[in-house]
Amino acid sequence: MRSKHRRSRRTRRNLMIGAAGVASFMAVVFLIPSILVNRFEAWEPTQLLPLQPKEELVAQEQQIMVPVYLTDRKETVSVPLEAYVRGVLAAEMPADFELEALKAQAIAARTYLARRLASGETSGLPPDAAGALVTDTVAHQAYATEEELRERWGFFKYAQNLDKLTRAVNDTEGLVLTYEGEPIEATFFSTSNGFTENSELYWQAAIPYLRSVESPWDERYAPNYEREASFAYKDFYTKLGMKASNMAPELVVERTSDSGRILSVRIAGTSFAGRDVREKLGLASTDFTWSTADGRITFRTEGYGHGVGMSQWGANGMAKEGRSAEEILLHYYQGVRLEPLRNVLAKA
Structure with a gap:
C-alpha cells in the first residue's frame, strides 16, 4: 500500500524553482579577488581572560x-x-x-x-x-x-x-x-x-x-536530497513504543505544515507528532511518504534535519x-x- 500523502506544494515548488532560476541568471556574480590566505598567527596569551567582567x-x-x-x-x-x-x-x-x-x-x-x-x-x-x-x-x-x-x-x-x-x-x-x-x-x-x-x-x-x-x-545541489529507510513491521512498532505485530501498519496523516512536513500522523489508532516519528525511527526529515510490502514499511524522505x-x-x-x-x-x-x-x- 502506498501512502496517500502527496505534496500539494509540488506545483508551487516547481514554479518557485523556475523563478529562482531566472533570478539567479540575472544576479550579479561577485568575484573573489584573492586566492591567498593566511593561517592564524601563533597565540600565546600570558593569562586566560575571565568571561567577566x-x-x-x-x-x-x-x-x-x-x-x-x-x-x-x-x-x-x-x-x-x-x-x-x-x-x-x-x-x-x-x-x-x-x-x-x-x-x-x-x-x-x-x-x-x-x-x-x-x-x-x-x-x-x-x-x-x-x-x-x-x-x-x-x-x-x-x-x-x-x-x-x-x-x-x-x-x-x-x-x-x-x-x-x-x-x-x-x-x-x-x-x-x-x-x-x-x-x-x-x-x-x-x-x-x-x-x-x-x-x-x-x-x-x-x-x-x-x-x-x-x-x-537544496534539490539542485544536495547529493542526498532524497533518502530511504526500511523496517520490518515488528521493528517499526517496537521503535515507536507500540505492541509488536506482523500486521501492515495503517498510517493516516493528520496535519502538515505549509512547507509540506508532517506535523502529526495516526498510526494504528495512535496519534504521533511528525517529529517523534522522525526521531524514533531515525528518519532524515519529517517530510516523508511510505509504502508497505513483503512484511516491511519503507519511508522516503526529502531533506535532512529539523528544517x-x-x-x-x-x-x-x-x-x-x-x-x-x-x-x-x-x-x-x-x-x-x-x-x-x-x-x-x-x-x-
Whole structure:
C-alpha cells in the first residue's frame, strides 16, 4: 500500500524553482579577488581572560578565550575565539563548500557563542566540565581540534582546507547576527525539502527571525536530497513504543505544515507528532511518504534535519549562484542585522 500523502506544494515548488532560476541568471556574480590566505598567527596569551567582567571582553575582544570541554578526552581546553569558530566550521560544514557559504556558517557559529557569552549561559555541560562554556558536541556546536583535522584530512588536504577555513573566519572576524540588538539563535541544519520551517512547528517557541522561507537550491545541489529507510513491521512498532505485530501498519496523516512536513500522523489508532516519528525511527526529515510490502514499511524522505534556520546545502547553492554570505544569512534569518561582537558585549 502506498501512502496517500502527496505534496500539494509540488506545483508551487516547481514554479518557485523556475523563478529562482531566472533570478539567479540575472544576479550579479561577485568575484573573489584573492586566492591567498593566511593561517592564524601563533597565540600565546600570558593569562586566560575571565568571561567577566564584560567590559574587559569589549576592550580586548581579540583576546577572548573559549573554554571548550573535549568530550572524548574529558578535559577543558582554552581556545582563542576565532580559532574556536574555525574548529566549529571544520566540524559543521564540508571544507569543499563555497567560500561564501563557509563565511555564513562562520558567522552563525560565532553568533551562537556570542549568545552564550552575553547571557552567561552554561546549560548542557556535563558534571565534570567545570569552567567550560561549551562542549565539542552537537549539544552545543560540534568542534574539531587541529589534531583531529590532521587525521581526518590527511597531510596534503590539511593545509589546503585549513587555509580556506581560516580565510572564511578572518573575512568575517568579529561579526555576529542580532535581532533587536540581541544575538540570535542561529540554528542551522543540513538540507531543506524546498522550504525551511517555522520554529514553533518543530520546537515550542515562535521566534520572529526563524520563519519558513523558500530554499530551492537544496534539490539542485544536495547529493542526498532524497533518502530511504526500511523496517520490518515488528521493528517499526517496537521503535515507536507500540505492541509488536506482523500486521501492515495503517498510517493516516493528520496535519502538515505549509512547507509540506508532517506535523502529526495516526498510526494504528495512535496519534504521533511528525517529529517523534522522525526521531524514533531515525528518519532524515519529517517530510516523508511510505509504502508497505513483503512484511516491511519503507519511508522516503526529502531533506535532512529539523528544517529550522539556515540550510547548509541551501547556503552552498546560493553561494554557487553568486550570493554573498550576508545575502545568505539575511535570507534564512528574517529581519536580522550583522553587528560587531564588541557591540553586543557592550550592551550585555
